[in-house]
Amino acid sequence: MSQVTARVLNSGMRLPPLPTIRELVKLYKLQAMKQLSQNFLMDERLTDKIVKSAGRIDPRDIVLEVGPGPGGITRSILRRQPQRLILVEKDRRFGETLQLLRECASPLDMQVDIYYDDILRFNIEQHIPDMTQRIHLIGNLPFSISTRLLINWYADLAARRGAFRRNDTCMTLTFQKEVAERICAPVGSEQRCRLSVMSQIWTEPVMKFIIPGKAFVPKPQVDVGVVKLIPLKQPKTQLPFSLVERVVRHIFSMRQKYCRRGYGTLLPPDSREETTQTLFQRADVRDTLRSFELSVPQCLRLADAYAEYIKEHPEVEAYDYRGPKNPDVSGAAAASS
Numbered sequence: 001m002s003q004v005t006a007r008v009l010n011s012g013m014r015l016p017p018l019p020t021i022r023e024l025v026k027l028y029k030l031q032a033m034k035q036l037s038q039n040f041l042m043d044e045r046l047t048d049k050i051v052k053s054a055g056r057i058d059p060r061d062i063v064l065e066v067g068p069g070p071g072g073i074t075r076s077i078l079r080r081q082p083q084r085l086i087l088v089e090k091d092r093r094f095g096e097t098l099q100l101l102r103e104c105a106s107p108l109d110m111q112v113d114i115y116y117d118d119i120l121r122f123n124i125e126q127h128i129p130d131m132t133q134r135i136h137l138i139g140n141l142p143f144s145i146s147t148r149l150l151i152n153w154y155a156d157l158a159a160r161r162g163a164f165r166r167n168d169t170c171m172t173l174t175f176q177k178e179v180a181e182r183i184c185a186p187v188g189s190e191q192r193c194r195l196s197v198m199s200q201i202w203t204e205p206v207m208k209f210i211i212p213g214k215a216f217v218p219k220p221q222v223d224v225g226v227v228k229l230i231p232l233k234q235p236k237t238q239l240p241f242s243l244v245e246r247v248v249r250h251i252f253s254m255r256q257k258y259c260r261r262g263y264g265t266l267l268p269p270d271s272r273e274e275t276t277q278t279l280f281q282r283a284d285v286r287d288t289l290r291s292f293e294l295s296v297p298q299c300l301r302l303a304d305a306y307a308e309y310i311k312e313h314p315e316v317e318a319y320d321y322r323g324p325k326n327p328d329v330s331g332a333a334a335a336s337s
């Protein structure tokens, strides 16, 4: 019998049941705060399935849950008995429930730390100063911040900071189904976009399962996808995150056109055509592919070619296609006025 199973069997941990939907509405005076993207998951089979998707949680591990709300996923995590659970929730109305869960966990030497904070500003290094323990990031994310949070975490991953000072910190997160599909989209697929390439440069994203919208309270307009993002042991690039992000953003800015069009907007108009052609040759990429047909290595070779070019021409780095002094933009404005 594993140590974890033994602890669970011997623990006798009694977690208070999840409130019913009627109680939830009454308790938290829920008018489902739209700005906090509150869609709660009240089915324990589903919350258990999300936590199971995170893989093995060892008794020494730390789990950070984003937005626990009334604590459905939190209960499923506690049943796996990590040594420490960090909860980051913006809405203080859930304080009482979360506090109760903390009290249930305490006799079993599980440390539950509750922070009422914005996950986008939460300083993980401050709360987990040493990296001797493995971290799992889990959350039924608020739709309104999911992409921004993910991009922030990729920046941390690229710089090996925050939760990613170790290379085994996995993320198990929910997204609107379409966003989940984009994250995992392969080359040539309809959903392939900037987020697919950014995700696949630093992680291996795995679509775990889909949760129908009707499983949530209140029911969102869309279904939800659960994705596990496993950081790559060997990063596919050593380039700075901001440079890669910029190049990929430009490549995908004109999705239906030849990829040279979007990439070209990284460069000032006077020498754009010929420089774009040169950089595509250096990168060994056909410039008539559409952006969604580009593989991760092709995007990274284009980023390498741009990085080399701005080393030779440092003034180009500051060029902003959408900037106010840009003849492209003022020309377009004049034409449309």
Ligand SMILES: C[S@@+](CC[C@H](N)C(=O)[O-])C[C@H]1O[C@@H](n2cnc3c(N)ncnc32)[C@H](O)[C@@H]1O
Pocket (backbone or CB within 6 Å): 036, 037, 038, 039, 040, 041, 042, 066, 067, 068, 069, 070, 071, 072, 073, 088, 089, 090, 091, 117, 118, 119, 120, 139, 140, 141, 142, 143, 145
């Ligand atoms: C989709 S609900 C999920 C709630 C709960 N985990 C569940 O599955 O039922 C998102 C939760 O994130 C919280 N939240 C929203 N924005 C947040 C932010 N910036 N930082 C931390 N929590 C946030 C909301 O208050 C809400 O409790």
